[in-house]
Amino acid sequence: xxxxxxxxxxxxxxxxxxxxxxxxxxxxxxxxxxxxxxxxxxxxxxxxxxxxxxxxxxxxxxxxxxxxxxxxxxxxxxxxxxxxxxxxxxxxxxxxxxxxxxxxxxxxxxxxxxxxxxxxxxxxxxxxxxxxxxxxxxxxxxxxxxxxxxxxxxxxxxxxxxxxxxxxxxxxxxxxxxxxxxxxxxxxxxx
Amino acid sequence: xxxxxxxxxxxxxxxxxxxxxxxxxxxxxxxxxxxxxxxxxxxxxxxxxxxxxxxxxxxxxxxxxxxxxxxxxxxxxxxxxxxxxxxxxxxxxxxxxxxxxxxxxxxxxxxxxxxxxxxxxxxxxxxxxxxxxxxxxxxxxxxxxxxxxxxxxxxxxxxxx
Numbered sequence: 647x648x649x650x651x652x653x654x655x656x657x658x659x660x661x662x663x664x665x666x667x668x669x670x671x672x673x674x675x676x677x678x679x680x681x682x683x684x685x686x687x688x689x690x691x692x693x694x695x696x697x698x699x700x701x702x703x704x705x706x707x708x709x710x711x712x713x714x715x716x717x718x719x720x721x722x723x724x725x726x727x728x729x730x731x732x733x734x735x736x737x738x739x740x741x742x743x744x745x746x747x748x749x750x751x752x753x754x755x756x757x758x759x760x761x762x763x764x765x766x767x768x769x770x771x772x773x774x775x776x777x778x779x780x781x782x783x784x785x786x787x788x789x790x791x792x793x794x795x796x797x798x799x800x801x802x803x804x805x806x807x808x809x810x811x812x813x814x815x816x817x818x819x820x821x822x823x824x825x826x827x828x829x830x831x832x833x834x835x836x837x
Numbered sequence: 838x839x840x841x842x843x844x845x846x847x848x849x850x851x852x853x854x855x856x857x858x859x860x861x862x863x864x865x866x867x868x869x870x871x872x873x874x875x876x877x878x879x880x881x882x883x884x885x886x887x888x889x890x891x892x893x894x895x896x897x898x899x900x901x902x903x904x905x906x907x908x909x910x911x912x913x914x915x916x917x918x919x920x921x922x923x924x925x926x927x928x929x930x931x932x933x934x935x936x937x938x939x940x941x942x943x944x945x946x947x948x949x950x951x952x953x954x955x956x957x958x959x960x961x962x963x964x965x966x967x968x969x970x971x972x973x974x975x976x977x978x979x980x981x982x983x984x985x986x987x988x989x990x991x992x993x994x995x996x997x998x
Binding site: 787815 | 957965
């Protein structure tokens with residue numbers, strides 16, 4: 647097996663650049679991550695959809711227009727879901743689900759995923775899911791646990807242990823306490 | 838007032854003055870002595886020695902283990918004093934104001950939210966751990982199915998690193 651190509655010039659690797667040091671996320675971890683993301687997207691979609699439906703119910707809209715609005719709504723939801731993944735993959739490399747599972751999508755050389763490759767990966771996920779999810783089966787056999795979408799977008803999904811939300815909250819509290827201790831006490835007396 | 842009384846008063850006046858001055862001086866001396874003792878390290882040393890004293894500790898232990906101490910506790914509870922104390926305490930408006938203040942304080946709310954996050958953390962750790970094991974198990978099973986060698990996994994990252 648050959649290593650990944652180095653990160654492009656000027657881009658620091660966001661995980662270990664040595665493929666041997668990395669642990670690639672497997673199918674079960676990625677499924678759990680996807681379930682968390684799907685739940686999050688569904689909750690947002692339901693809230694927005696119900697809100698929009700309630701507002702539209704107040705208006706007398708013709709049947710034809712309702713159909714057009716439904717199509718527009720479906721397109722907006724699809725676009726929103728794609729944007730959700732694309733934005734998270736090309737910014738932090740972690741969707742909220744991936745953050746919970748402490749995994750990260752990285753590009754060649756452990757660099758951040760570029761937006762166009764994030765879009766390609768999104769399309770890859772859809773294509774992998776179409777033939778009864780057969781596109782995800784290679785994750786079980788590939789040496790770097792890559793699925794069809796990873797192969798298409800030249801990405802890998804690696805484990806990215808980090809501070810948990812509780813740890814981050816604790817660190818914040820400590821910082822606030824330290825800052826309040828460093829502040830000089832208010833001086834009394836008449837000026 | 839008779840002549841005799843006036844004569845006695847005039848005679849005793851210097852003596853009373855001297856006695857008063859002597860008493861005043863004595864009190865002043867006593868105050869200074871007490872202050873010096875309190876300001877010195879001697880009191881602290883005496884207290885420490887007394888607490889560390891084997892005899893005092895043995896005496897305390899004996900007193901606490903005695904029947905008298907048990908009876909004293911029984912008497913305290915039987916007297917209804919504690920019941921009355923708690924009744925009054927619970928009826929007190931100040932107590933509930935204090936509880937409201939504590940419950941609404943940022944430190945307490947932060948502690949409660951920390952506890953919630955800590956629990957979420959534990960659940961997350963468990964899910965991650967189990968999913969990692971499932972990853973490896975599924976991969977091994979799939980590779981066994983097609984007769985391929987299991988993949989050599991890199992070592993678990995050291996927690997201290």
